[in-house]
Amino acid sequence: MKKMNYSKDVDVLLIELNEQPIAYAEEEGETILHYSEDHQLVLIEILDFKHSLSEQAKQELFTV
Numbered sequence: 001m002k003k004m005n006y007s008k009d010v011d012v013l014l015i016e017l018n019e020q021p022i023a024y025a026e027e028e029g030e031t032i033l034h035y036s037e038d039h040q041l042v043l044i045e046i047l048d049f050k051h052s053l054s055e056q057a058k059q060e061l062f063t064v
Contacts (some may be wrong), residue, residue, distance in 0.1 A: 006049065015044040 002016045020036035022043060027033075030052065034043035050058055 011049050011051070012046070012051040013046040017041055017043065024058075 002018055005014045021041050022034045023037040025032050025034045030047045031058050032045040
């Protein structure tokens with residue numbers, strides 16, 4: 001994994017696996033998978049991220 005970012009404003013978790021240019025994406029429920037021209041997974045985008053977590057996980061991750 002190259003890097004991971006969470007956008008609180010839109011509740012999206014982005015997991016960047018490499019820096020290849022994105023050629024296309026496939027949506028699978030609340031997850032969008034972005035692929036390179038040679039079909040390698042480049043980026044994972046998880047929509048409504050907080051919704052997929054338990055209350056305990058939310059408290060552990062988002063409470064300062």
